[in-house]
Amino acid sequence: MPKKPAKSRPNKAKSIIAQPLFRSRQERPGKGKGSYRREAFQSRDWEASSFMAA
Incomplete structure (x- = not known):
């Protein structure tokens, strides 16, 4: 007896x-381990901006 081919139906839960x-998704910590943000320190004129803020 040959087997019948199985019909593949879309699985709702999987879809x-x-x-x-x-x-x-992984959340970035604000404080503590892993919170160091390299992008914040890449500006060249950080000294000038700190003098302007004061």
């Missing part, structure tokens, strides 16, 4: 979870 809404 819902595959949406970008359920993608895991």
Whole structure:
């Protein structure tokens, strides 16, 4: 007896979870380990901006 070919139906649960809404994202800590932001210190005129603020 040959087997019947299985019909593939769309899995609703899989399709819902595959949406970008359920993608895991990593939050950046504001303080503590891993909070150092290199981009903040790349400006060349940081001395001039600190004198202007004072």
